Amino acid sequence: DTDTDAGARNSTSLRTPIVAVLGHVDHGKTSLLDKIRGSAVIEGEAGAITQHIGATAVPLDVISSIAGDLVDPDDFDLPGLLFIDTPGHHSFTTLRSRGGALADIAILVVDVNDGFQPQTLEALDILKRSETPFIVAANKIDTVPGWNATEDSPINATYEAQTDRVSSRLDESLYEIIGNLSDEGFSADLYWRVQNFQRNVGVVPVSAMTGEGVPDLLTVMMGLSQRYMKEEMEIDVTGPGVGTVLEVKEEKGFGTTIDTVLYDGTIRADDQLVVGGMNEPIVTDVRALLQPRPLAEIRTESRFEKVDEISAASGIKIAAPELEDAMAGAPVRVVRNRDLDEVIQEVEAELADIAVDTAEEG
Numbered sequence: 001d002t003d004t005d006a007g008a009r010n011s012t013s014l015r016t017p018i019v020a021v022l023g024h025v026d027h028g029k030t031s032l033l034d035k036i037r038g039s040a041v042i043e044g045e046a047g048a049i050t051q052h053i054g055a056t057a058v059p060l061d062v063i064s065s066i067a068g069d070l071v072d073p074d075d076f077d078l079p080g081l082l083f084i085d086t087p088g089h090h091s092f093t094t095l096r097s098r099g100g101a102l103a104d105i106a107i108l109v110v111d112v113n114d115g116f117q118p119q120t121l122e123a124l125d126i127l128k129r130s131e132t133p134f135i136v137a138a139n140k141i142d143t144v145p146g147w148n149a150t151e152d153s154p155i156n157a158t159y160e161a162q163t164d165r166v167s168s169r170l171d172e173s174l175y176e177i178i179g180n181l182s183d184e185g186f187s188a189d190l191y192w193r194v195q196n197f198q199r200n201v202g203v204v205p206v207s208a209m210t211g212e213g214v215p216d217l218l219t220v221m222m223g224l225s226q227r228y229m230k231e232e233m234e235i236d237v238t239g240p241g242v243g244t245v246l247e248v249k250e251e252k253g254f255g256t257t258i259d260t261v262l263y264d265g266t267i268r269a270d271d272q273l274v275v276g277g278m279n280e281p282i283v284t285d286v287r288a289l290l291q292p293r294p295l296a297e298i299r300t301e302s303r304f305e306k307v308d309e310i311s312a313a314s315g316i317k318i319a320a321p322e323l324e325d326a327m328a329g330a331p332v333r334v335v336r337n338r339d340l341d342e343v344i345q346e347v348e349a350e351l352a353d354i355a356v357d358t359a360e361e362g
């Protein structure tokens, strides 16, 4: 490396993969997200902000302390995982980026006792169509009769703590799920038998209640991202930000705000934005970028604190004038040093894509 090279190098960096959770109602999507969040808070260093707007960032060092021996942080250069807080396929299909799914990777939650259900099949269909890599979390393993739980334990240790009868009962349920996946055209296996996660779907036994298998789940997600999605995670971190509106919300003291998942570049507090609107793209200026204030600091003050800038991937609340017509799922683009008309055209093109998809679904 010469000095000239270093000078010419742009600010390319690897962003956090965005993770969505899908599955049939009551199979444990919310519980699993809560468990992951809870473990991340316990393992995270004091003061480490993991809560974003609409999303939870679990940094690599936290994943590595949850996963213990399963993860050597030196094997990874992706910064962690960003989980979208609203599970379910409505949010998955609404949240899009440049014609694809906003989520880079997904967890399909299946209750081991209940097996495949209508919404499991719907979710699989959506994952197939959007070509989103996913793994299956075979959830509620703690409900197998006779289960002997070891809180937050990796799966192999948990298996060793079961009687033969209990573990073969779990295996039966797991193989039924693997069979169902195969019926739907997915070659699947228990995750520790999978060599190539691009060709085979890994099934991870977990319990959102006891935390068993959660170390494995995070390890597999991290490994899959690192191995197969690293190139897609390369972004120009300081470039003009690009994101998707999660939700449009009235916020006391700030007016209409948009909760946004940023998947490329940076948004700054003095940026001009183009946001997808119900009738036409909205051109506006950021008034404030807001993040949740750490719990300890909440008194009578606002729940939010202002930040000067934020880089992908992250969840951020944007306050700006004229956001009343903004729509969930619509694109958000920073203008900065780009041509405004060009950015408007990009947003219009993305809105047209969304309209076509909505028509197809309806």
Ligand code: GDP
Binding pocket: 023, 024, 025, 026, 027, 028, 029, 030, 031, 032, 087, 139, 140, 141, 142, 143, 206, 207, 208, 209, 210
């Ligand atoms: P969602 O509709 O997919 O988000 O499902 P929830 O997370 O709301 O879970 C549905 C119910 O299943 C709740 O009563 C949870 O407490 C329960 N549940 C979720 N995961 C587990 C698990 O791993 N073990 C047990 N025993 N119960 C669970």
